[in-house]
Amino acid sequence: KNQVEQSPQSLIILEGKNCTLQCNYTVSPFSNLRWYKQDTGRGPVSLTIMTFSENTKSNGRYTATLDADTKQSSLHITASQLSDSASYICVVSARRGGGNKLTFGTGTQLKVEL
Amino acid sequence: ETGVTQTPRHLVMGMTNKKSLKCEQHLGHNAMYWYKQSAKKPLELMFVYNFKEQTENNSVPSRFSPECPNSSHLFLHLHTLQPEDSALYLCASSQELATYNEQFFGPGTRLTVL
Numbered sequence: 429k430n431q432v433e434q435s436p437q438s439l440i441i442l443e444g445k446n447c448t449l450q451c452n453y454t455v456s457p458f459s460n461l462r463w464y465k466q467d468t469g470r471g472p473v474s475l476t477i478m479t480f481s482e483n484t485k486s487n488g489r490y491t492a493t494l495d496a497d498t499k500q501s502s503l504h505i506t507a508s509q510l511s512d513s514a515s516y517i518c519v520v521s522a523r524r525g526g527g528n529k530l531t532f533g534t535g536t537q538l539k540v541e542l
Numbered sequence: 543e544t545g546v547t548q549t550p551r552h553l554v555m556g557m558t559n560k561k562s563l564k565c566e567q568h569l570g571h572n573a574m575y576w577y578k579q580s581a582k583k584p585l586e587l588m589f590v591y592n593f594k595e596q597t598e599n600n601s602v603p604s605r606f607s608p609e610c611p612n613s614s615h616l617f618l619h620l621h622t623l624q625p626e627d628s629a630l631y632l633c634a635s636s637q638e639l640a641t642y643n644e645q646f647f648g649p650g651t652r653l654t655v656l
Binding site for chain 1 (some may be wrong): 545546584585587590599600632634644647648649650
């Protein structure tokens with residue numbers, strides 16, 4: 429069964445600090461992995477997408493890594509800001525005939541405090 | 543903004559009411575989706591439409607009835623709902639069904655069933 433597990437479930441950090449969110453998956457056959465940011469009361473917005481051959485990808489202060497061998501991904505946030513407070517959702521895509529099938533994680537709730 | 547709008551943003555209804563959720567995308571996409579997001583659970587895909595035709599129904603109860611009059615609009619008609627149907631309902635779109643995972647989400651409708 430395809431599954432995506434994220435950790436920690438929630439996290440509180442001080443503004444300016446770094447943090448790393450984890451995503452472990454058992455999705456097969458793997459197509460790609462995407463991290464979404466969901467602000468409270470808003471829909472998810474894509475941060476990065478990673479394919480099998482990519483190890484690292486950055487988007488501003490967000491850096492995602494992928495280890496396809498161990499089926500793990502991480503999202504590192506540098507110099508956190510109050511606006512980073514949100515839920516971060518890992519979504520893994522499996523190839524199937526006619527398109528891809530998505531498996532969503534439950535998300536990590538991040539709160540950045542002063 | 544993502545180019546996907548949803549109305550209403552909040553809805554409170556009794557179990558005997560009939561209401562509809564509306565989604566509109568301004569991105570020229572051909573595929574549209576309905577998701578249910580409950581607290582501490584992964585997003586659940588409900589319906590998929592491609593070029594106005596329903597291509598996926600993930601065992602959704604018949605009290606949820608989707609309608610897609612054209613590629614830009616998607617509705618979710620609700621009737622005789624249960625309290626456990628209270629959740630955030632998200633609409634999303636993607637350019638083509640084949641690029642299933644590159645989805646743009648609307649802000650969602652927060653539904654409360656009394």
